[in-house]
Amino acid sequence: xxxxxxxxxxxxxxxxxxxxxxxxxxxxxxxxxxxxxxxxxxxxxxxxxxxxxxxxxxxxxxxxxxxxxxxxxxxxxxxxxxxxxxxxxxxxxxxxxxxxxxxxxxxxxxxxxxxxxxxxxxxxxxxxxxxxxxxxxxxxxxxxxxxxxxxxxxxxxxxxxxxxxxxxxxxxxxxxxxxxxxxxxxxxxxxxxxxxx
Amino acid sequence: xxxxxxxxxxxxxxxxxxxxxxxxxxxxxxxxxxxxxxxxxxxxxxxxxxxxxxxxxxxxxxxxxxxxxxxxxxxxxxxxxxxxxxxxxxxxxxxxxxxxxxxxxxxxxxxxxxxxxxxxxxxxxxxxxxxxxxxxxxxxxxxxxxxxxxxxxxxxxxxxxxxxxxxxxxxxxxxxxxxxxxxxxxxxxxxxxxxxxxxxxxxxxxxxxxxxxxxxxxxxxxxxxxxxxxxxxxxxxxxxxxxxxxxxxxxxxxxxxxxxxxxxxxxxxxxxxxxxxxxxxx
Numbered sequence: 001x002x003x004x005x006x007x008x009x010x011x012x013x014x015x016x017x018x019x020x021x022x023x024x025x026x027x028x029x030x031x032x033x034x035x036x037x038x039x040x041x042x043x044x045x046x047x048x049x050x051x052x053x054x055x056x057x058x059x060x061x062x063x064x065x066x067x068x069x070x071x072x073x074x075x076x077x078x079x080x081x082x083x084x085x086x087x088x089x090x091x092x093x094x095x096x097x098x099x100x101x102x103x104x105x106x107x108x109x110x111x112x113x114x115x116x117x118x119x120x121x122x123x124x125x126x127x128x129x130x131x132x133x134x135x136x137x138x139x140x141x142x143x144x145x146x147x148x149x150x151x152x153x154x155x156x157x158x159x160x161x162x163x164x165x166x167x168x169x170x171x172x173x174x175x176x177x178x179x180x181x182x183x184x185x186x187x188x189x190x191x192x193x194x195x196x197x
Numbered sequence: 198x199x200x201x202x203x204x205x206x207x208x209x210x211x212x213x214x215x216x217x218x219x220x221x222x223x224x225x226x227x228x229x230x231x232x233x234x235x236x237x238x239x240x241x242x243x244x245x246x247x248x249x250x251x252x253x254x255x256x257x258x259x260x261x262x263x264x265x266x267x268x269x270x271x272x273x274x275x276x277x278x279x280x281x282x283x284x285x286x287x288x289x290x291x292x293x294x295x296x297x298x299x300x301x302x303x304x305x306x307x308x309x310x311x312x313x314x315x316x317x318x319x320x321x322x323x324x325x326x327x328x329x330x331x332x333x334x335x336x337x338x339x340x341x342x343x344x345x346x347x348x349x350x351x352x353x354x355x356x357x358x359x360x361x362x363x364x365x366x367x368x369x370x371x372x373x374x375x376x377x378x379x380x381x382x383x384x385x386x387x388x389x390x391x392x393x394x395x396x397x398x399x400x401x402x403x404x405x406x407x408x409x410x411x412x413x414x415x416x417x418x419x420x421x422x423x424x425x426x427x428x429x430x431x432x433x434x435x436x437x438x439x440x441x442x443x444x445x446x447x448x449x450x451x452x453x454x455x456x457x458x459x460x461x462x463x464x465x466x467x468x469x470x471x472x473x474x475x476x477x478x479x
């Protein structure tokens with residue numbers, strides 16, 4: 001295969017995934033420039049390893065694995081630390097004590113949340129949970145694909161996903177109840193003011 | 198009053214239940230996403246019947262997963278795509294133009310070729326073998342590729358088409374009356390072409406029709422093959438799915454494979470003589 005053929009072939013198979021790679025990158029940074037740099041670096045590394053790509057590997061998973069390494073390398077440079085992961089069980093009090101923690105109200109509360117707020121909640125998760133939740137729930141990858149990208153066993157994907165979703169649910173319930181408390185207090189203050197008048 | 202044995206058994210059951218309750222919490226995501234084994238599903242379902250906390254957790258996880266699916270992804274702007282194209286082109290070219298080690302390449306390529314065709318080959322085997330016959334065989338293996346026409350493919354239908362194309366270069370095209378011939382129209386056409394001859398042949402063990410066409414100063418062959426032959430090879434299938442056609446470039450020829458509604462066409466011609474797929478009329 002000539003260089004031009006190889007280049008053409010590479011661009012044909014990677015081009016359809018560029019936007020999705022960028023989407024994943026954008027969830028992990030606040031600047032477009034950084035996301036674009038990560039995508040570019042991912043494609044350059046993919047080109048270097050292009051000869052090693054075998055037929056059995058899905059292109060998108062392969063590219064995501066490289067992107068994951070690119071981001072990890074970049075963050076290592078920033079000396080960003082992994083947060084200590086909290087353990088939240090299904091018996092955690094926050095999952096019981098608030099009105100919106102029951103399944104129905106929780107679902108209603110989620111529908112009312114802005115996408116930006118939900119993205120921010122995922123971004124606030126400890127790194128090991130954030131990656132799994134993002135790849136599975138937002139990118140829609142299978143457990144086997146997530147396991148391949150992150151180099152962790154399938155069972156670990158499952159446990160991290162269970163715990164990550166639980167931490168998210170707890171955080172969203174807490175933030176929502178704080179908001180509703182504030183708005184109740186505000187309403188009370190308005191009513192009190194109206195009474196004084 | 199409870200019997201002490203009953204109390205002990207009850208405590209043991211409670212401990213086991215708590216242990217199971219803690220373990221199964223890590224499987225709840227897998228239950229929602231249908232990633233559990235049958236045995237695990239049975240365990241989780243049996244536990245869910247008696248555990249409201251896990252049922253609620255399951256419902257919340259399901260709601261979260263569904264809500265996250267609906268979040269749209271950011272897309273690159275067209276100017277970002279263009280900048281990325283430019284940066285990649287420059288970087289890829291720079292990478293390709295990096296100085297190579299010609300002597301090493303020259304030495305490694307025949308060995309690589311031998312290894313490719315004889316997977317069990319190793320240097321020790323070669324050194325232990327003796328006699329002129331071995332030396333002669335190796336010489337043929339190493340230098341034979343330099344004498345072929347350069348038209349190769351591992352896909353049988355392409356191999357057959359290339360073989361016939363090569364053979365016909367030294368022969369006269371069959372003469373037939375195009376006006377009366379039912380095969381007087383080639384399956385693909387593009388500007389400035391004229392059908393010269395058509396005949397039946399055999400491609401990958403099945404009958405096929407060949408059309409020799411004049412396209413400017415070039416003679417191009419179109420092989421119309423059966424659908425089952427055309428889609429037999431996975432590499433071709435994948436290429437068709439990804440970009441609608443399959444193209445290979447040999448040293449002297451280019452090959453383009455295009456699917457039709459109930460058949461497929463393999464177009465063979467000299468390098469750079471084939472039309473671009475977008476200029477072809479079906």
